[in-house]
Amino acid sequence: MGGYYGGRLAEAGHDVRFLVRRDYHAVTSAGLNVTSPDGDFLLTQPVVARDSAEIGPVDWVICALKSTSIHAAQKLVQPCVGTGTRILVLMNGLGLEDHFAGWFGSERVFGGLAFTCINRGKPGHVHHLAYGTVTLGHYRDDPAEIEQAINLWSGSKTSVAPATSLLKARWEKLCWNIPFSGLCVAGGGITTDRIMSDTGLSAASKVLMEEVISIGNADLSHHGEKVLIDRNTLVDSMFKKTSTMGAYRPSTMIDFVEGRGMEIEAIFGEPLRRAHALGVPAPVLALLTALLKSLNHGR
Amino acid sequence: MGGYYGGRLAEAGHDVRFLVRRDYHAVTSAGLNVTSPDGDFLLTQPVVARDSAEIGPVDWVICALKSTSIHAAQKLVQPCVGTGTRILVLMNGLGLEDHFAGWFGSERVFGGLAFTCINRGKPGHVHHLAYGTVTLGHYRDDPAEIEQAINLWSGSKTSVAPATSLLKARWEKLCWNIPFSGLCVAGGGITTDRIMSDTGLSAASKVLMEEVISIGNADLSHHGEKVLIDRNTLVDSMFKKTSTMGAYRPSTMIDFVEGRGMEIEAIFGEPLRRAHALGVPAPVLALLTALLKSLNHGR
Numbered sequence: 001m002g003g004y005y006g007g008r009l010a011e012a013g014h015d016v017r018f019l020v021r022r023d024y025h026a027v028t029s030a031g032l033n034v035t036s037p038d039g040d041f042l043l044t045q046p047v048v049a050r051d052s053a054e055i056g057p058v059d060w061v062i063c064a065l066k067s068t069s070i071h072a073a074q075k076l077v078q079p080c081v082g083t084g085t086r087i088l089v090l091m092n093g094l095g096l097e098d099h100f101a102g103w104f105g106s107e108r109v110f111g112g113l114a115f116t117c118i119n120r121g122k123p124g125h126v127h128h129l130a131y132g133t134v135t136l137g138h139y140r141d142d143p144a145e146i147e148q149a150i151n152l153w154s155g156s157k158t159s160v161a162p163a164t165s166l167l168k169a170r171w172e173k174l175c176w177n178i179p180f181s182g183l184c185v186a187g188g189g190i191t192t193d194r195i196m197s198d199t200g201l202s203a204a205s206k207v208l209m210e211e212v213i214s215i216g217n218a219d220l221s222h223h224g225e226k227v228l229i230d231r232n233t234l235v236d237s238m239f240k241k242t243s244t245m246g247a248y249r250p251s252t253m254i255d256f257v258e259g260r261g262m263e264i265e266a267i268f269g270e271p272l273r274r275a276h277a278l279g280v281p282a283p284v285l286a287l288l289t290a291l292l293k294s295l296n297h298g299r
Numbered sequence: 300m301g302g303y304y305g306g307r308l309a310e311a312g313h314d315v316r317f318l319v320r321r322d323y324h325a326v327t328s329a330g331l332n333v334t335s336p337d338g339d340f341l342l343t344q345p346v347v348a349r350d351s352a353e354i355g356p357v358d359w360v361i362c363a364l365k366s367t368s369i370h371a372a373q374k375l376v377q378p379c380v381g382t383g384t385r386i387l388v389l390m391n392g393l394g395l396e397d398h399f400a401g402w403f404g405s406e407r408v409f410g411g412l413a414f415t416c417i418n419r420g421k422p423g424h425v426h427h428l429a430y431g432t433v434t435l436g437h438y439r440d441d442p443a444e445i446e447q448a449i450n451l452w453s454g455s456k457t458s459v460a461p462a463t464s465l466l467k468a469r470w471e472k473l474c475w476n477i478p479f480s481g482l483c484v485a486g487g488g489i490t491t492d493r494i495m496s497d498t499g500l501s502a503a504s505k506v507l508m509e510e511v512i513s514i515g516n517a518d519l520s521h522h523g524e525k526v527l528i529d530r531n532t533l534v535d536s537m538f539k540k541t542s543t544m545g546a547y548r549p550s551t552m553i554d555f556v557e558g559r560g561m562e563i564e565a566i567f568g569e570p571l572r573r574a575h576a577l578g579v580p581a582p583v584l585a586l587l588t589a590l591l592k593s594l595n596h597g598r
Contacts (some may be wrong), residue, residue: 183593207585291500293497297489
C-alpha cells in the first residue's frame with residue numbers, strides 16, 4: 001500500500017521518502033517496480049530508509065501499516081512528525097485514527113480509505129491489480145484540512161474523494177468489509193461471487209450489513225454526527241457494486257488463505273466492542289467475529 | 300456405528316446380520332474387531348452380506364447410515380422389512396425418521412440417538428473411544444413399543460435410555476450438536492474445550508442454543524407436543540456436560556478435518572428450514588449453516 005501510493009506521489013514529482021524494511025536491499029539495488037492497470041512505473045532511485053529517524057520531520061506522513069501492527073505505529077511515526085506535519089492513516093478498520101490523535105494531536109490526523117487490490121510481488125515489486133480510489137477524511141472533519149489532503153494527490157494518478165465525515169466513511173466501508181471479507185474467510189477462503197450466488201451466504205451478508213449499519217448509526221449519533229447512514233441506499237449500492245466485482249479476493253481473505261495474521265481487531269473486534277458499549281444487538285457479528293478470531297488463532 | 304452396536308448385540312447372543320460394503324473382505328477373512336473402554340471384542344465369524352437382499356426380512360433393522368446417504372436408505376432397507384419388522388434409525392439429525400415412516404409405515408419406526416465417539420480403524424476394525432449411551436424413542440411415542448426397543452438391548456453392554464418423545468429427544472440433541480459441532484467446524488476444526496475457554500465462542504454457542512430451543516419448542520408445539528424443552532435447565536446442563544468432556548472432537552468436526560462430506564442437511568439445514576417454516580427468527584443459525592455449506596462445498 002505504501003509502495004503503491006507513495007510511488008504514485010513520487011511519480012507525480014513529490015519528494016517521497018520510503019520507510020522500507022523487508023525489501024530494503026531489493027529497492028536500493030533495483031528500484032521500486034509497480035505494475036498497475038493505471039500504468040506501470042519504475043522508480044529507479046527512490047529515497048529509502050530502514051529507520052524513520054533517518055527520514056526526520058516531513059510535511060505528510062502516510063502510514064500504511066497493517067492494522068495488526070498498530071501498536072508499533074507511534075514509535076515508527078514519531079521521528080517524522082514536526083510542527084506542521086500531517087498524518088494520513090491509510091489503514092483498514094475502525095478506531096485507528098484515535099490512536100494517532102492521542103499520540104500526535106487530532107488536528108494533524110487524517111484517515112484514508114483505499115478501495116483497492118494491491119499485492120506484494122517479489123522484493124521491490126508491487127502489483128496493483130484493480131480499483132484504487134482513496135477516500136480522504138480529517139479526524140475533526142475540518143473542510144479546509146480535507147481540501148489540503150485532496151490537493152496532495154492532484155497531479156498524481158491516484159483518484160481521491162473527500163469524506164465529509166471520516167467516521168461515517170469508516171463505517172460505510174465496514175458495511176462492505178464486515179460481511180464480504182468476513183464471509184469470504186469464514187466460508188473457507190471463497191471469493192465474493194460465491195457469496196453473491198449463494199442464497200444462504202448472501203442472506204447472511206445482508207443481515208450482517210444491517211447489524212453494522214445499526215451499530216454505525218448508534219456510534220455516529222454517539223459522536224454527535226447528524227447525517228447517518230441511509231440504510232436502504234447503502235445496502236442496495238453495496239450489493240450492486242459487489243455484483244460487478246466478479247471473483248474478488250478481499251485482502252483479509254488473501255491473508256487467510258496465505259496463512260498470514262488477519263486484521264480481525266480493527267475490522268471486526270472494534271465494531272463489536274462498540275456494539276456492546278452502545279447496547280446495540282449484534283448476535284450475527286458476534287458469531288462471525290468469534291469464528292474469525294478462532295481461525296486467526298496462533299497466527 | 301453399525302459395526303459397534305450390531306457387534307454388541309451379537310456379543311450378547313443375538314443373531315445379527317451385518318450389511319458390509321467397504322470392509323467385506325476384511326471382515327469375512329479376519330472377523331469384526333472392536334476396541335472399546337467397555338471391553339474389546341472380536342466376532343470371529345460374523346454373518347455378513349454385501350447386499351441386503353442376501354439378508355432378507357428380520358425382526359429389527361438397525362440403520363446406521365450417515366445422514367448424507369439418506370436417499371439410499373429405502374433401497375438398502377426394503378429387502379429386510381417383513382410384516383413384523385421394526386426399524387431403528389440410528390442416525391444423526393432431524394427428520395430422518397419421517398422418511399422411514401413414509402417408506403415403511405410409522406408404527407415400525409424408531410429413532411436412536413447415540414451419544415458416543417466411534418471411529419473406523421483399518422478395514423474390519425472399529426474403535427469405540429468414549430461414551431456410548433443410546434436414547435431410544437418410537438416414531439409415534441408408543442410406550443409399549445419403546446419398551447420393545449429397550450428390551451432389545453437388555454443383556455448387551457450397551458447402555459440405553461427411553462425417550463418419551465422422540466422429536467423432543469432429537470431437538471435436545473440438536474441443542475448440543477448445532478452449537479458445538481457447528482462451531483468446532485466453522486472455528487477451523489477445533490475441539491469443544493476451545494469453545495468453552497473462549498469468551499466469544501462460548502457466548503455464540505449459547506446464542507445458538509437459545510435459537511435452537513426456540514425453533515425446537517415451536518416445532519414440538521406444531522406437532523402437538525405438550526412437554527417442551529426447559530430452556531434454563533437445558534442450557535445449564537449442556538454447558539456443564541461439555542465442560543467435563545475435555546478436548547472432544549464431534550463427528551462432524553472429524554469429517555471436516557479429514558476432508559469428508561459433513562452431515563449439514565440433517566443437523567443444520569432441516570432445523571433451519573423448520574425455523575423458516577414456523578416463522579421463528581434464527582439469524583445466527585442461518586449464518587452458521589451458510590458457512591458450513593460453503594465449507595462442505597464440493598465434498
